[in-house]
Amino acid sequence: MPDFLMNLFTNYYETAAMILFGIGFTTLLTHRNLIKKIIGFNFMDAAIYLFLAAKGYIAGRLAPIIVDGNTDPSNYVNPIPTGLVLTGIVVSVSVTAFMLALTCRLYDRFHTLDIDEITHLVRKERD
Amino acid sequence: MRNKRFFSRLSDFVEYGSFREEEYTLSPSHKANIDTDTPENRWLTSVQHSERSAPVRLMDWLKLRGFEVFNNLYRIASVIICITLIAVLLSVVVFLPPFGSDDNPAVNEVVERYVSKTVEETGATNSVAGMISAYRGFDTLGEAHVLFVAACSVIVLLRVDPSERRRGRLVDPGMTGEDLDFEPNSDLILRKAAKLLVPLSFILGLYVILNGTTSPGGGFSGGALMGAGLILCSVAFGFGRTQRFFGDGMYHLVKTVCLASYALMMAYFIFMGANGFDDHVWLGVPGSIISGGLILPINIAVGLEVACTMYCFYALFRKGGL
């Protein structure tokens, strides 16, 4: 097996995260259905968090909760990614709620979830 | 409108970033009508007789098949974007340090300090809690306000004025019943299960919040659990039940007090720390509930804020107000 494929295999979490990011990004960018877009956004963010958490994982170590006063750093995994992802998850859920609320209002108004059609309708109203 | 085909679609797309399908689809009657001089027939005959020049034929063909071509191109383009993006990102992964090894660049003196000094410096045995609420407390303050700003935006979008809501119900209880009125609460299984689960999720949420300094969890996860309990309560027993102890005023009170006290605590902490004063915060006994100095009150404030924000989201989506 070539070297670079080997690397992709070693970094399997990162590989999966990047594939997931690609799919999520594309769904958010090109899918026409608003709900699908929002789900795609959630996938995209989850992929980034997965990547970040994978960067903090160290094989054979435990979660960074100090037990029995054992503060030797070589016993625990990296706590920074966990903290950052925690922040990120809350950001994701906030944005998701906001976008879902927008979707509700748009559906109320236009009776469709297709963003292209909505854009078209509103453009027609203007003309 | 019919002859507005491929290029107009393309220009629409480039200019406005979107287009609409119906306008461009061929109607069945148009397809069936073979004898007339439609672009389709012209195209077919011109292919058969080769009497027209290639560009003209191409234009005709595009006029005819514009919608399908564009739709397919759009789909193909999105797949291409996806694959290109993934390829670029995977090429990065190839060069990254191996997963799970203990000598990757992320393991440095910052991590060592966070793990080895958390108990001593912040009083929390959960070093993640110590990190997000004390070491990098400023980020977390921002994060709590992201949730707040999202809640405000949802209120702007979905909140219906209470007086209007009441009026609407008086006029036609059946019509507004779907969204604006209370949930139907006839499901026996749901109610029985909720009787067990609602207290459980409250207790679990409280436990997670209070033990945020010593075990996994903290304000955000515990608050989300309590919020889920509130939502379940309203789903099973109707909004009337939850409204009795958690209305509009209560929500604003909890949210404001929590966020303002959080900001004040952080401001005190940052001000004292930055100016090199002693902040006189008792760190407590590491490992017990009362530990972590300011982390515990911060967790409680954040937890309550998250719980009521989550419930507020749900209530706004269901009936446009608390």
Place this chain on the structure above:
Amino acid sequence: MTLFEGILLAFLIACAISVSVTRNLLASIIIFMSFSLIMSVLWLTLEAPDLAITEAAVGAGVTSLLFFATLKKIHAIKAEDAKSEEDESDEE
């Protein structure tokens, strides 16, 4: 690489792809829910229990509830049913 993690990761990707191709909105939301649950298991395997709790409560819990509330609000469930019935009858 353990087989377990490999399967979970593959499932994540399968979820992501199936959401963008499936036509039924309800199905895609349920897929999203299962995605969140798998994520929370993955957080555990990555030694991040804080994230596992948060993801289970926020991702699989509240976010999915919001999706369902939206779907209910826009009556898409009903519309989807009517549409799929039509599709089936068309196929027959």
Place this chain on the structure above:
Amino acid sequence: MELVQNFPFLCIVFSLTCGVLCAVLKGRAAKILCLTWLTLTTAMSLAVLIFTLKSDSFYIYRMGKWNAPWGNEIRVGVLEALMATAFSGVMLLSLLGGMHHIFADCEPEKTNLYFTMCALLMSSLFALIYTNDLFTAYVFVEINTIASCALVMLKSSAKTLVATTRYLIMSLLGSGLFLLGIVILYGITGELLMESIAEKVRALFSTGEYSLPLTVIIGLFSVGLAVKSALFPFHSWLPDAHGSATASSSAILSGLVLKGYIIVLIKIFYRVFGLEVIMAKEISQFLFLFGVLAMICGSVGALRERDLKRMLAYSSVAQVGYIYVGIGLHSRLGLIAACVQILAHAVTKPMLFIAAGGFMDVSGGHKSMSAITGAGRRDPLGGIAFTVGALSMIGIPFFAGFVTKLELTQAALGSGNIAMVTALAAIAVSTLLNALYYVPAIFNIFSKNGQSDYKGLRVRYRADYALSCVAFVLLNIGFGAFSEYVVGAVRRGLELFGM
């Protein structure tokens, strides 16, 4: 540590609290609280600016008990303080100028939330200006995104809803790429603090390690922030969002929000990667190219537009192009031009939007070019403000816009052959195009036609609108007249930046 050094942190944290309090107050009370607080922050930022100018250095303010790599910190220098002062002042004036529109356009019981959003937006702008930590930047970028979307949609109509949705989607794509960039950078350096990353990146660059990931990271940051700041190929959301929002929102979004992201990009380029790495990677050459295209295409778009606010929005696309051209020149002079343009555009474009709001008042609420014919005669103060803004945008001497063009020309003359020719040609063409759509607009608003419909219309100036117009005009002329001080401060600020 002196008391004045605490001001930036107070500005950030208590702007958040001000937002929270505004959410529970009634509209009028929220307005008073927000305006008072903004006045205070302007004064505090000014004090900080004077302090940094006097001490002629920057200082690091740690956010908590712990020093840099462990805790958060903010960095306050001349440039940061200057930007903070300008932004907070412009925010105050924009709010004042469009105040009656805010109360007219928002639903009555939701007006207080407008001020909430403004306070939170101001807090995030302060944080983006001062921050020294990439992840803090991300968190506040998100606050910025949501708050600015909310500012668009608070004027509730179908058009703003659609514009908000498209704005939000593009912003989310941008933040996704930005976050991924931060995360990969964290993966290869293990740091989040700008200085520490810069050290590590320099070491990696000299050994040639991680060459490809570094390139991709720069690409991710560039594209992510370019989408959010509406650089040319990604600008499609901007005219809708800025054109349909209420006057103050348009002013704030065009003048400040776009700039916040660009400041982050400048910080990332020159504080995290450094000029050397950026030059070697060549990816930012694209920024220069797109900046030039934006200057031309934005102006062409504005030329085609028949709606005043959308025309101004397209003009913002062109003006953002100027900033990116300055960044893309990769020289100290170019960067000075970019920073001056950020400031100049921040004091000019809000004035134009506020004046456009005033014209709408005296033209029955319409904003198409034909409807506002002669509006400058009915609302002379707005007319003067618009004229000053338009002349400044064209680049007439003694106004703010001229300073930018001068600096940018100097920067272009000092750069390589092709870049010089392209940049100079772009400036020339863009100036011409600007004149082509701003001069007819000025003639249009002062035209004698169209007065008959509005006979007997006596415009009674509101104090806030008049104050805002006068202040903006003075600010603009002052900027042009005392440009050497502004440019000097920017230059000194960039020197402290390590440039």
